[in-house]
Amino acid sequence: MAKKRLTLSKTIEKRAFQQAGSACGFCPEHEIASLQVHHMDWNPSNNVLENLLVVCANCHTKITGGVISEADVRTKKREIEWLHGQRTRHSPSGTVSVNITGSSFKGDIAQNITKISTTKTPRTVHPPGSLGADLRRKGYIDYLIARYFDFRKADVSYGPARSFSYAEIHRTIQHEFGHKTFFMPVEFFERLVEFSSISHYRTILGKHNTSRRIANYHSYDKHLLETKSAWLNRLWLKENQDIHHRR
Numbered sequence: 001m002a003k004k005r006l007t008l009s010k011t012i013e014k015r016a017f018q019q020a021g022s023a024c025g026f027c028p029e030h031e032i033a034s035l036q037v038h039h040m041d042w043n044p045s046n047n048v049l050e051n052l053l054v055v056c057a058n059c060h061t062k063i064t065g066g067v068i069s070e071a072d073v074r075t076k077k078r079e080i081e082w083l084h085g086q087r088t089r090h091s092p093s094g095t096v097s098v099n100i101t102g103s104s105f106k107g108d109i110a111q112n113i114t115k116i117s118t119t120k121t122p123r124t125v126h127p128p129g130s131l132g133a134d135l136r137r138k139g140y141i142d143y144l145i146a147r148y149f150d151f152r153k154a155d156v157s158y159g160p161a162r163s164f165s166y167a168e169i170h171r172t173i174q175h176e177f178g179h180k181t182f183f184m185p186v187e188f189f190e191r192l193v194e195f196s197s198i199s200h201y202r203t204i205l206g207k208h209n210t211s212r213r214i215a216n217y218h219s220y221d222k223h224l225l226e227t228k229s230a231w232l233n234r235l236w237l238k239e240n241q242d243i244h245h246r247r
Contacts, residue, residue: 008037008047019084020054025076026068029056036060040073053077069139069227075146132182137189140223141181144196145169147217151203158204169199193220 016037023030038053038060039046053073055063062068126132131141148169173181176195177188184192200206200216209216218226 008052012047012049012052013037015049016052016054019049020080021084023054024056024059025053025080026055026059026062026072029058034058038063038073040070040077050077053080066227067135069135069142071139071143071146075142075149078146078149126182129186130183131186131189131192134186134189136224136227137186137220138182139227140220141189141192141196143223144193144200144217145181148196148199148203151200151205151216155204172199 017035022032022035024035029035034056035054036057038055040051040053043051053076059068063073126138132138170181173179173192173195177184177192179185179188181192197217201210206216
């Protein structure tokens, strides 16, 4: 039976848009009319902020079609949460300043000014033969990196932990391989998987899991099977929701 879709409150919707900076998490799209709210667990009745990700209609279709993996979605949500935390931490007063041709507006006036123009960042296109152009392998690396983030956050429960940023692992990968994570040749895939596994084992939780013979992550083959299964489940859920709405 399809989950009943609950109306998203304006308050939660506003918080989701504020957290995302009123822009799609996967592309530069920022037109409000093109943005939608994706339920990360595919349950339309679960309207908690942690389960919501703002994306454009085009990227939303890619998510439901499996082109953008669930690992991509989880990783992007963590990045957005972290970046939002950084923005709010460095702006304790919540005051916004806007400069227009030499004039300065602050506070409530600035917060109510409609943005007139902006420069769009070009959409990232990974070259043929790169890891980013291979969606299956890219999805698996995204999954491994998401697991690493989870392990680092879990380390806090074991005591004082060294601070880290979500860009840290990508900087480390670029230093190690001489390429940005998803711009490196796809031939580096196996080496990158091995490197990522070592990163997991170096965390406190990773070491504990290893001592108890608990796997820190699943294999690439299992990832493909789970991705395919998740895609089929999403397709089934969407079909049932469509049938439910037509009744």
